[in-house]
Amino acid sequence: MLHFTKMQGLGNDYLYVFGEVPENIVDLCKKLSDRHFGAGSDGMIYISPSEVADFRMRIFNADGSEAKMCGNGIRCVGKYVYDKGYTDKTHLTVETLSGMKTLDLRVLGGKVKEVTVDMGAAQVEKEMRLSINSADLLCTPVSVGNPHAVVFVENAETAPVKTLGAQIEHAPAFPGGVNVEFVQVISSTELRMRVWERGSGVTMACGTGACASVAAAVKKGFCPFDTPIFVRLDGGTLDIVVSQNGQVTMTGPAEIVYEGDAIC
Numbered sequence: 601m602l603h604f605t606k607m608q609g610l611g612n613d614y615l616y617v618f619g620e621v622p623e624n625i626v627d628l629c630k631k632l633s634d635r636h637f638g639a640g641s642d643g644m645i646y647i648s649p650s651e652v653a654d655f656r657m658r659i660f661n662a663d664g665s666e667a668k669m670c671g672n673g674i675r676c677v678g679k680y681v682y683d684k685g686y687t688d689k690t691h692l693t694v695e696t697l698s699g700m701k702t703l704d705l706r707v708l709g710g711k712v713k714e715v716t717v718d719m720g721a722a723q724v725e726k727e728m729r730l731s732i733n734s735a736d737l738l739c740t741p742v743s744v745g746n747p748h749a750v751v752f753v754e755n756a757e758t759a760p761v762k763t764l765g766a767q768i769e770h771a772p773a774f775p776g777g778v779n780v781e782f783v784q785v786i787s788s789t790e791l792r793m794r795v796w797e798r799g800s801g802v803t804m805a806c807g808t809g810a811c812a813s814v815a816a817a818v819k820k821g822f823c824p825f826d827t828p829i830f831v832r833l834d835g836g837t838l839d840i841v842v843s844q845n846g847q848v849t850m851t852g853p854a855e856i857v858y859e860g861d862a863i864c
Contacts, residue, residue: 671807
């Protein structure tokens with residue numbers, strides 16, 4: 601029997617487990633993440649003590665592949681460890697495969713309602729031209745601990761996220777795969793973003809994708825430095841700030857959906 605907590609940040613949902621990652625994680629994650637025959641999620645996140653931080657997180661996509669970082673996921677980790685009594689600190693450090701991250705928890709009535717994460721520096725590369733279906737497509741590669749391809753579009757609502765997202769994810773330019781963001785600039789302080797996540801497909805939100813999108817928008821002059829930029833995703837809105845030195849902070853909600861037990 602495996603106890604898990606289903607949590608979501610703007611609809612980006614994972615099954616959270618406190619403990620060490622089992623050897624059968626790939627099969628387990630595929631089984632439990634299935635939205636028809638399992639609990640249904642974008643993947644699983646394991647939380648454990650760390651020798652170099654307050655906690656450690658490991659992230660597995662719905663297909664069982666391991667991800668380096670998840671912005672919505674790490675906010676939920678902050679809520680998980682505080683609400684469940686693993687810590688009483690409101691300033692935390694979390695070890696991830698993309699390095700150490702720091703979290704500031706906003707607590708109301710004894711429960712975490714919102715989390716701000718110092719995501720580190722975004723690495724924005726030069727705009728790249730891809731050939732997809734014999735057509736040229738411009739994208740901006742960005743690393744926020746994991747790889748992203750940001751595509752600016754006139755209308756995010758009509759962007760072919762499912763078809764084009766999958767094609768860009770597996771494009772030769774990204775041999776390890778890539779997360780794909782389709783971004784519409786609403787104003788200098790507001791973006792509309794839809795996402796295709798590597799290993800999971802279309803999701804309601806992607807925290808690192810929102811950070812990558814704002815970093816790319818700032819680099820292109822669409823948005824200013826040191827100013828809250830509101831990124832509207834299918835699951836809600838994130839507040840992203842990119843400083844002059846490239847450091848990125850993300851603020852958003854985290855919620856527990858339910859507790860469950862799985863027969864494995």
